[in-house]
Amino acid sequence: DKLHQFLHALPKCEHHVHIEGTISPELLFRLASKNEISLPSDDPAFESPTTLLTRYQNFSSLDDFLHYYFIGFSVLLGASDFEALTYDYISLAYAQKVYHAEIFFDPQAHISRGVPYHTVIAGMNAAKDRAAVDFPKLSVEFIPCLLRHLPVPSAHGLLTELLESGHFFDGTLVGFGMSSTELGKHPSLYKSVYEVAQSAGIANLTAHYGEEGPSDYVKDALSILGVGRIDHGRRSVEDAELITQLAESNTMLTLCPISNVVLKGVDNMHDLPIRKFLDADVRFSINSDDPAYFGGYILENYCAVQEAFELTVDDWGKIARGAIAGSWCSSLRKEQLL
């Protein structure tokens, strides 16, 4: 119908997609076979791509998803695997009118399997270079995330390696974030890591909070870690003062509606605070998170929000402009995107 056409045509910015979360069950099995990686034989979900996809429809929590998500990493070995994964995501996103994409990846989970950081980033950069030729209207940036289920010294090790690469200062990496398990991982645990990042001059810092964890985690991430953005941030709605703070500071939340429903953060789409954030002038973007696991890319997320909240064209204009303003690109690029 008309609104679907409007949502499809709307130029989009995606700020919250994990490249490893874009691996379809078919590609996962194909790469496992090519790379001679055996998948868990004690879990019937790994019988076939179909049984795996069925299992994805029954996630009980973030950690239940993360178990499968990290098994999926095991099939990614060479730079060409990362190139194919990244190029396929970019093509799909561009077909849904994503004109600016900021893509997360989890270097620790590759390095710990013996796949060096430079292999991962070489593959992703090759995809970005091809996309620059094939989709000249699209800009692509990369953001490494530290993993909260690993010990804090491992996060320091990652940051040291990334700083030594020089990639935060040559345009390869646009910022630094953190993801994985949230409950029990209070921002104060990562204070020293973010202090190193700040004093090294990394301009753009973010962190996943308020997905499963309480609004205090969001508030403390802002004050303790100095992040300029919050990934998810859904549960910020539980603190009226925080809402005001987010609105006044123009801090963008990168919401992931289908992800929140699939991982049981909310019972259904109507329970998301979309209307409340709009009314309070909290800046947010709408994103896919791990589209191959959650069954929807960015357009499906826009459509799901529209069905639940019946937003107006003006509402969508506000969302789209907020997403551009909150992007980590130059002001010149923002003007092009407007």
Ligand code: HPA
């Ligand atoms: N939350 C935390 N960690 C993640 C996610 C998420 O939604 N997706 C991939 N890693």
Ligand code: ZN
């Ligand atoms: Zn995420």
